[in-house]
Amino acid sequence: MKRGTALSGLGRLGRLGGLGGLSGDTARGDMLGALTAWALIVPECVAYAQIAGVPPQNAFYAAPVALVAYVLLGRSRFLIIGATSAAAVLSGATVADVSSDPKQAVGLSAALAVIAGGVLLAAGIARLGFVTNFLAEPALYGFLFGMALTIVVRQAAKIVGVSSGDGQFFPRLWTVLRHAPDWSLASLAVGAVALAALFALERFLPRIPASLVVLVLGLVVSAAAGLKDHGVDVVGKIPSAVPVPHLPGITAGDWWKLAAGACGVALVVFAEAFSIASRFAREHGDEVDANREMAAVGVANIAVGLFRGFTVSGSASRSAAATKAGARSRLTSVIAAGLILLTGAFLTPLFTDLPEPVLGAIVIVAVRGFLSTAELRRYAAADRASLWVALTALVGVLLFDLLPGLLLAVALSLVLFIAAASTTHLSVLGRLPGSRRYGDTEQHPDATTVHGVLAVRPDGALFFGNVDRTRRDVLALAAAIHPAPRVVVLDLSGTYHLGIPVLDTLDELRDSLDRQGTELHLARLRARARREFDRHHLAGRFAPGAVHASVEDAMTAVGGPPAGGRG
Numbered sequence: 001m002k003r004g005t006a007l008s009g010l011g012r013l014g015r016l017g018g019l020g021g022l023s024g025d026t027a028r029g030d031m032l033g034a035l036t037a038w039a040l041i042v043p044e045c046v047a048y049a050q051i052a053g054v055p056p057q058n059a060f061y062a063a064p065v066a067l068v069a070y071v072l073l074g075r076s077r078f079l080i081i082g083a084t085s086a087a088a089v090l091s092g093a094t095v096a097d098v099s100s101d102p103k104q105a106v107g108l109s110a111a112l113a114v115i116a117g118g119v120l121l122a123a124g125i126a127r128l129g130f131v132t133n134f135l136a137e138p139a140l141y142g143f144l145f146g147m148a149l150t151i152v153v154r155q156a157a158k159i160v161g162v163s164s165g166d167g168q169f170f171p172r173l174w175t176v177l178r179h180a181p182d183w184s185l186a187s188l189a190v191g192a193v194a195l196a197a198l199f200a201l202e203r204f205l206p207r208i209p210a211s212l213v214v215l216v217l218g219l220v221v222s223a224a225a226g227l228k229d230h231g232v233d234v235v236g237k238i239p240s241a242v243p244v245p246h247l248p249g250i251t252a253g254d255w256w257k258l259a260a261g262a263c264g265v266a267l268v269v270f271a272e273a274f275s276i277a278s279r280f281a282r283e284h285g286d287e288v289d290a291n292r293e294m295a296a297v298g299v300a301n302i303a304v305g306l307f308r309g310f311t312v313s314g315s316a317s318r319s320a321a322a323t324k325a326g327a328r329s330r331l332t333s334v335i336a337a338g339l340i341l342l343t344g345a346f347l348t349p350l351f352t353d354l355p356e357p358v359l360g361a362i363v364i365v366a367v368r369g370f371l372s373t374a375e376l377r378r379y380a381a382a383d384r385a386s387l388w389v390a391l392t393a394l395v396g397v398l399l400f401d402l403l404p405g406l407l408l409a410v411a412l413s414l415v416l417f418i419a420a421a422s423t424t425h426l427s428v429l430g431r432l433p434g435s436r437r438y439g440d441t442e443q444h445p446d447a448t449t450v451h452g453v454l455a456v457r458p459d460g461a462l463f464f465g466n467v468d469r470t471r472r473d474v475l476a477l478a479a480a481i482h483p484a485p486r487v488v489v490l491d492l493s494g495t496y497h498l499g500i501p502v503l504d505t506l507d508e509l510r511d512s513l514d515r516q517g518t519e520l521h522l523a524r525l526r527a528r529a530r531r532e533f534d535r536h537h538l539a540g541r542f543a544p545g546a547v548h549a550s551v552e553d554a555m556t557a558v559g560g561p562p563a564g565g566r567g
Contacts, residue, residue, distance in 0.1 A: 026328045032209045033327025034335035037080050037318045039215045040366075041336065042343050042351055043235045043359050044083065044318075051088040052310045053095060053105045057241035059083050060344040062113075062309025064337035065243055069303035071330045074296030076288050078280035079273065080318040080333060081300050085151055086272055087265075087313040089401070094261035098254055109310035111248035111255060115262035116311055117301025120270055120294050129290025136416075139409035140275040141375050142390035146397025146405055147272065148316065148370035151363060158360035159191030160184065161233060169398040186230045191357030194218060198365045202324070209325035211362045218358035219350070233356040238348035242341070243307045265311055266298075273297045273314030280323065321366040385416050422466040426473045429455040429491065429551060438551045450559035454478055455523075455551055457491035464501040471509045484516055487558040491551050493524035498532040507538045521546045523554045 045059035052059075063082050070081040095108040123129075146169070153172045157164035161184030165175035194214050201210035221227070228234050274293050281288045297313070304312050322332055343350075379387035392412045396405025427440040430447030438455060441447045449455070454477060458470050478485055490509075495502070510520045525533060525547065533539055533547075548554035 029326025029328050030331045032325045033322035033332040036212045036325040037322040037336045038339040040318050048083040048088040052092045057239045060241035061243040061307045062304040064340045065303050065307045066300045066312040067333040067337040069300040071333050076277035078323050079277040079314045084313045084315050087311040090265045091311040098257045107248045107250045110305040112258050113301045113311045114305030116266040117298040119266040120298030124291050124295025127291045129294050136413040138386040138390035139393045142393025144370045146394045148367040155360035155363045158356040161187030168401050184231045187232050187357045194358045194361035211321045222353040222355050235354040241344040246308045269313040276314040317363045317366040424458045424460040424466045427457045436552045452486040453559040454485040455489040462495045462502050467502045467505040487519045489521045489554045491523045496526045498529045503536040523548045523551045
């Protein structure tokens, strides 16, 4: 009875918190998901704080603040915000470029989080979330794949009991393999058993939160068998910590020095968070708004910086683990935040004996979903361009780290976009049988054209990057017709905006055709395009009646009934 009452209370709490109606089953799943996320966040706080170059307690300051701040504005039901390996690495590297003094690391890291968060918040308010459109799905896929491989190498080092060293993926992998003679058999055994238990529980008892069960068992066995005395690394003592607001105490000059790096950090932080949020949204039939998510991640980082934390992002491992445990709403983050507050204040001694190999195994299993090669095979079979984008992001992350890999993927996406946009296909139009409508003669071989009239349509919007190519294609088609056509009708229905470069090029096309004795007519100008056309000097150079509402009207005006064949 008490258990049912508690779950009902969680459902009411979720509704009061603006999280939507929550059933008892959803609240139960959120509780299990929160416990799983909590069990991962606490020990990982220690590891990521070390990577970022700040004391472990600063990670505990940040964790609950980040979770609650995101819930206030974000809308992903599955994204768990917090310290991540990517955010910690970038934070540590950016701060190190400004100062190598460990005493300044806390203030600089907090200030970096505030600046990066401010950039994201401003960009979200300005509705710049569309930049995610240039992070093509294949680029995001490759980025996540590379990020997951990087995480796996770091965690594999924990399982075999050696350090993964510094650098990117391949140096770390080589460091782990090079130290094979130093691998701890005890650590390897603990990690292997943890992995086997995780896979077995997921396979045969899928409704049980495998990560939480294995973590608890690992703690019990470690304390009972004294695994630390057998050479197995454990998390160790974690100081108690409760978040208290505190402004970053750094100079104005240091704020400016952090600004450039903060923009790069903001890009990676949002790319990581949004890629994870959008992936889980697609899997569960949800939608996430890029502008809102950008602002939400920004607010989370600003809040963290004001509580002496460091940059946070969306966690792939924690989000995946919580979702597998049953998390279905943002209430998961609220519960996890409360658990972390209690842990930071009273319960950190419980994790002292947690074996590092068990933690590594849990993280590896949690991110293995991002290592699926199914998408790569699909791209290879049907879309080689997308394959190259995905591989560029993946290899870029492995070779050059997260930010360069992401920038390479974005650059390649833009190049492919520009290349595709600049090669607009030009369709020759003919009258469809039994109709006054005109269509592409390649698609409709029985369509008929008017003798002495060439009607064409760019299958895409004209802009400065493709209009000259279109001009040359029109002239080539006209030159291929003998005798030369009396009129060329250009259907501009696909173009909603006629910029000056486009209008100037159309003027050149009109001059070129005029020298050949061919008159240029325009058809189907959109409202905005017509206004822009009327303001340009080109409008005064067209003959009266040379701009038509439709291709049908143009053909009637210049050619009369079709000649019954293709001209």
